[in-house]
Amino acid sequence: MQYYKIPPPAQLSGFVKCFWVGEMAPVPGKELRHLSIATGAARIVFHYEGRFGSETAGGGWEPSFLAGFQGQSAAHRQFVSAERSGIFGVELLPGAVPALFGMPATELTGAFAELGSVLGKTADQWQRRMLSAAGNGERAQLAGEFLSALAPGRHAEVVPAAARELAFGGMVEGIDALAQRFNTSRRQFERTFRNGTGLSPGTYSRILRFERAVGEIPGNRRLTDVALDSGYYDQAHFIRDFRELAGMPPGQYRKAIAGLPFPEE
Known part of the structure; x- marks a missing residue:
């Protein structure tokens, strides 16, 4: 490939x-x-x-x-x-x-x-x-x-900015804090975010964490280290998320992609 x-x-x-x-x-x-x-x-x-x-x-x-x-x-x-x-x-x-x-x-x-x-x-x-x-x-x-x-002349910044916040740990603060930061109610913030991304802030944040882990899977790093560096607090949660979002546990996924050029983020 x-x-x-x-x-x-x-x-x-x-x-x-x-x-x-x-x-x-x-x-x-x-x-x-x-x-x-x-x-x-x-x-x-x-x-x-x-x-x-x-x-x-x-x-x-x-x-x-x-x-x-x-x-x-x-x-x-x-x-x-x-x-x-x-x-x-x-x-x-x-x-x-x-x-x-x-x-x-x-x-x-x-x-x-x-x-x-x-x-x-x-x-x-x-x-x-x-x-x-x-x-x-x-x-x-x-x-x-x-x-x-x-492409429009101006691009509404709320969704891209909120996505960047979530990429850097915004869910730790919680949705209410994020909504307040963008001067809107929680309900309006969630509606705007879902309209822009197709996902709720919680689901989007979860997939981002999973995608960070996927980017670290190639190679020989210990999977426990991959899990911790990607934001998972325990190995069981890491494996459970991986099974649900990739269809297989992380070790099996590593074998499945072995030898393939992997997209760099």
């Missing part, structure tokens, strides 16, 4: 964290398996080569979309493919969904949705051009142009 990032244009600062590319080729006689774990960020994904799918209850195979949204989620799924695959992704930041697309982020929570079902006919030409582009440099340029045209 090859994985790398492409920085977005400056005008998308505050809306797009990065563009990324993943290219994978199966070992002869063995399927590719992709683990989709819990994430606090919505993504736009283009399958420009090959296609992943999911196994159905009856043992069949349901293909994924060619282009679409993978919403923020506290759930996990597995996808499979028997062919070489190439994926171009757009990693969105908190508050980007309502700012760019004019809809609450809650509409994407837990969703794997076709691009056209979310953006309508405006997505058709973008999807065709992205999938037929000569390379990922061109895809990055096309994505930058399309999203920059949607």
Whole structure:
């Protein structure tokens, strides 16, 4: 597997964290398996080569979309493919969904949705051009142009600022303290945050802690140290969260990703 990032244009600062590319080729006689774990960020994904799918209850195979949204989620799924695959992704930041697309982020929570079902006919030409582009440099340029045209002149700062607070331990103070800091009631703060991220502040904070742990899993560090450095107070809580959000305990996840290039945060 090859994985790398492409920085977005400056005008998308505050809306797009990065563009990324993943290219994978199966070992002869063995399927590719992709683990989709819990994430606090919505993504736009283009399958420009090959296609992943999911196994159905009856043992069949349901293909994924060619282009679409993978919403923020506290759930996990597995996808499979028997062919070489190439994926171009757009990693969105908190508050980007309502700012760019004019809809609450809650509409994407837990969703794997076709691009056209979310953006309508405006997505058709973008999807065709992205999938037929000569390379990922061109895809990055096309994505930058399309999203920059949607970006508002001003970006409401409450959700991104609150997300940054949560990333640096804001939940320790509690939701009431955070709401007070942003000069709003707890109810209004929670509504605004959920509208911008698709998740409650508590769930978002929990997924952030899990994502910090995921970033420390590759390598040989003791899992107890990974748990403590990521904000877990005991190993049992760490393992329980990992099972729920990744579908397997941390030790098994470390083995599953062994040898893969891992996204750097």
